[in-house]
Amino acid sequence: MISEHSPLFLYNTLHGGVQRFETIYPRRVKMFVCGPTVQDYLHLGHGRTYVFYDVLARLLTHMGYRVNFIMNITDVDDKVVEAAGRAKRDFWVFVDHYTRAFIQDMKALGVTTVRRYERASGYIQEMLFQISSLIEKGHAYVSEGDVYFDVSSYPYYGQLSKQGMSELMLRPIEMSSKKRSQVDFALWRSMPPEGCDPCWDSPWGKGRPGWHIEDTAITVSNFGPQYDIHGGGYELVYPHHEAEIAQAESFTGVRPFVRYWVHTGMLTVGGKKMSKSEGNLIYLKDGLRKYGVNTLRWYFMKTHYRSDVSFDEKDVELCAGEVEDLISRASKIRERVHRRLKPDITSEVASRFREALTRDLDTPRALASLKRLAADSSNQKPGLYLNQVCRLVLAAEEILGLSLDG
């Protein structure tokens, strides 16, 4: 148990700085991360984000916490409906195909910590209940069959993205004559009969939920009014996460909805975000086939999670060499240790590795210290020191999700 000796520090977007991590319930972590919109296969940018949260959950588990990690799957969205239409596929067949592919890719990427994947389409009743309640409480209004969240009813709007109302007014998220104010966002959208595949009945007519309410329906149902960590790429801070806070806190009356907002940087190609709309995708499954899971995870962890990474194939190739070198040194260490050992990062030998990870998950520094230690130790004679190095290597495998057994 290392958490008593080395507490974890995390950068919290809500606070705007690094904070000591303290859970709501002792030794239990409730964690939610925004999952994919299932309209295509995962790309390397998704892979980078999900590997980071996997490492965070693995570290917390290693520190003795019970981690309840839920990820949502956005299967109800205009983008998915349009993509299924373009592919001339039945909507649900299309969605099932990409949902299965997503779960397969996550397995192949070694993401083992997500306890449950929750599909938005499984929570329509909860969404309807939350929306109705927001209307009753005066936080939402009906307009021509749509329902919008009334931002003026929630005084903390802008707290996560650090924007005042005048700045927010300059960034309307979607112009519509149905809204009282352009910063208001949709909770429910009515659909014409010809656009109703899929559609759900609601007190305001047939339609589909807004994107932001999907996550609050899933998290409030599973975690209650408050939980520990919410993650996602930093491009989701506004409006997605800002809207989530406003909805949840207005619905439950409990603040803060989430204690730690943890956001990852982007993977870019030639200065642009890797995304379907930019047309610069490298699919994760192709990356895994080409480089293997060890190399890809190493590559993702070589940059701090809050920094952007500019994708360059040469950097990935460099990582392949580094992983191979570490594997061969790690197997030499294992050969010299004659007992079966347990993973451990509490020893003096592991201090740099441990400190790097517990200081806002500094994986680049953790990898560097692991590499250096393995290089210095591979020819050492058996003894306490080598046992400790070996136990660190075993722990590193567990926490970083690497397989270092050559």
Ligand SMILES: [Zn+2]
């Ligand atoms: Zn989300």
